[in-house]
Amino acid sequence: MRTVFFIAVLVLAALVTTPFMRTGAAAGETPAAKNAYLYIGWPNDGEVIKMHRFRVWFGLRNAGIAPAGVQKPNTGHHHLIIDAPLPPFDQEIPADKNHLHFGAGQTEAVIELAPGKHTLQLLMGDYQHIPHNPPIYSRQITIYVK
Amino acid sequence: MWKLIFAAVVATGLGGTAALADATPISKEARVYIIWPRDGQVVHGGKLWVRMGLKNAGIAPAGVEKANTGHHHLIIDAPLPPLNQEIPADKNHLHFGAGQTEVRLELPPGKHTLQLLFGDNQHLPHNPPVYSEKITIIVP
Numbered sequence A: 001m002r003t004v005f006f007i008a009v010l011v012l013a014a015l016v017t018t019p020f021m022r023t024g025a026a027a028g029e030t031p032a033a034k035n036a037y038l039y040i041g042w043p044n045d046g047e048v049i050k051m052h053r054f055r056v057w058f059g060l061r062n063a064g065i066a067p068a069g070v071q072k073p074n075t076g077h078h079h080l081i082i083d084a085p086l087p088p089f090d091q092e093i094p095a096d097k098n099h100l101h102f103g104a105g106q107t108e109a110v111i112e113l114a115p116g117k118h119t120l121q122l123l124m125g126d127y128q129h130i131p132h133n134p135p136i137y138s139r140q141i142t143i144y145v146k
Numbered sequence B: 001m002w003k004l005i006f007a008a009v010v011a012t013g014l015g016g017t018a019a020l021a022d023a024t025p026i027s028k029e030a031r032v033y034i035i036w037p038r039d040g041q042v043v044h045g046g047k048l049w050v051r052m053g054l055k056n057a058g059i060a061p062a063g064v065e066k067a068n069t070g071h072h073h074l075i076i077d078a079p080l081p082p083l084n085q086e087i088p089a090d091k092n093h094l095h096f097g098a099g100q101t102e103v104r105l106e107l108p109p110g111k112h113t114l115q116l117l118f119g120d121n122q123h124l125p126h127n128p129p130v131y132s133e134k135i136t137i138i139v140p
Helices: A002-022 B002-022
Strands: A037-042 A053-061 A075-082 A099-101 A108-112 A116-125 A141-145 B031-036 B047-055 B069-076 B093-095 B102-106 B110-119 B135-139
Touching: A037 A116, A053 A075, A053 A116, A053 B047, A053 B102, A075 A108, A108 B047, B031 B110, B047 B069, B047 B110
Parallel strands: none
Antiparallel strands: A037 A053, A053 A108, A075 A099, A075 A116, A116 A141, B031 B047, B047 B102, B069 B093, B069 B110, B110 B135
């Protein structure tokens, strides 16, 4: 039993550290727009939110949005990472409840979170959902849902 | 005279509707709005980022035909252009055909109006047309 637990911890540790080890080392093949700047327009870092459902606004400067599947220079589409670290940059961004894809070209989203502390981070993906080179991602912010 | 004007208005209206029927369809729930600046905002120095908001639809660059998408056009100090024609491209009608969602503006002192109008892959307004409220900002 203890061994199983130990292995589980090791696997978890590997999952957590992998993205950091890969940072800078690998990226997708689509060149990023020069000076592209991605940020969360709302909520603010540290925001205390009194509703479970709220709107997240995606901010992007010096680059444009294109839906998934559309290959156009200096564009990409938003991915919102909730309560998870950045995924590997040389692979397709996962699609699950921690990695929301906005492949229809959306620039904001209404999300629902359980009460508690949560992290949010944006990561741009190219037409194939792979981060750009260099990757374009926002600061990770922390919010508190009452 | 009034009858003539009335006839002209009706004709224009009908013409517009007929043309709009051919326009690219978009969700009836689609909305564009100006996130920033606020209506009535005083912008010292006249330099500002305009943040363009969109609900219930997506952005696609000009030339890309994809259901329920379009691209932003910012109308500065001008009324809405005809909704059955290509949106003009000049200093009063800025196109964001590269899929941009923000723009840096430098406006001279005075009162200015801003309004967003969504355009399809060919820069034509959708059916129904999607445009924001017109806001006024003041550069002292």
